[in-house]
Each structure stands twice: as structure tokens, then as C-alpha cells.
Amino acid sequence: MLSNNLSVGQVVKATSGKEKDKLFFIIKVVDHQYVLIADGKKRKLGKPKLKKVKHLEIYNVINNKVNNKISSEQNVTDVFLRVELTKLNDLV
Template identity: 30%
Template sequence: MADKSQPDPRLGQVVYVLRGRDAGQYAVVVGKIDPKFVLLADGYKRKFDTAKKKNIRHVRFQDFVSEEVERSLHEQGRVTNAKLRYALQQFLSTHPRAEEKGE
């Protein structure tokens, strides 16, 4: 039975991590494992090659999708860490109320 309260995550979508070691930080969806789990990376501490498997109930989906990241993942199956960092910078600059990413 599908949970209607959770949106369908898109590749390149920015999320706010609510639980776990990376709580309080923003990341980008770089993969979908199944309807409950996604792979997250931020290009800083969490690189694309070591993306974090995360339950979708432990993240808050933002209304920002990086078309460049999405296109790269569909065409090449991977994305550079620089593109991930750029996508997060774009998100933070267009959403002034978003909390700053902590290191």
C-alpha cells in the first residue's frame, strides 16, 4: 500500500535531512532504490560515489529540482560532485529562508 503523504522523489531534487548523522543538512537525490529509499549526495562530505541510502520518511523534499543534475544522471548515469555543489548553491541562493548548510 503506497503512502500518499510522501511525494515521488525525482532525480536532482533537493532534500533536507531530518534524521541521522547528516541531519540538518541539504542533499540531492542521485538515485532511487525502491519506493521507500533514495540515494543522497551533496558533493562535499557525501560524494556521489559514496551516496547515502536514506529512508524517504527521514527527509523533507524541497520544491527545487536541478535540471542539470537530472539530465546528467539520465544521460550518463552519474553526476560530478561539482554539479551537486553547484545545485545546492543555486537552491540556497534562491531560497533565502533555507538554513545554511553546516560542515
């Protein structure tokens, strides 16, 4: 099982598909094989991408702001996701 340590707000990079080599946040862990990802630009919160975990490079970076907002069902915007991913681009 690959997704034992996955969390909402965790940073991942797509390793296949049209979004290859782009960073995303995990928006929801669906099950042990699938997660929903969004970046606020191409993949917006209104229509996140269902992606297999095996097609993602998992980083040990969890954005607590994103995690807290999604977990507490606060209003999360696409602009907020883009800003947070831009901050993390240099670190990952």
C-alpha cells in the same frame, strides 16, 4: 507511499542522523522507502547515502541540470553538485 513524487535531482533536507539539516540531491530512487542522496562534499557521488524517505524533508525543487546529467549518464562531478546546491541554498 511517500515517494510517489520523488525524482532524480530533487532537493531534500535530512531530518535525522549525522547529516541533519543539510541539503542533498536525490541521485537515485531505490524503491518506495529508500533513495540515494549526495551533496558532493561529505556524501560524494562515489559513495552516496542510502536514506529512508521518512527521514527527509522533501522540497518541490528539482534541479533540471542535475536530473538531465544523471538521467543521460553524463559525467557528473562532486564539484558540480556542490555548485548547484550552493545556488539553491538561498532559495530553500
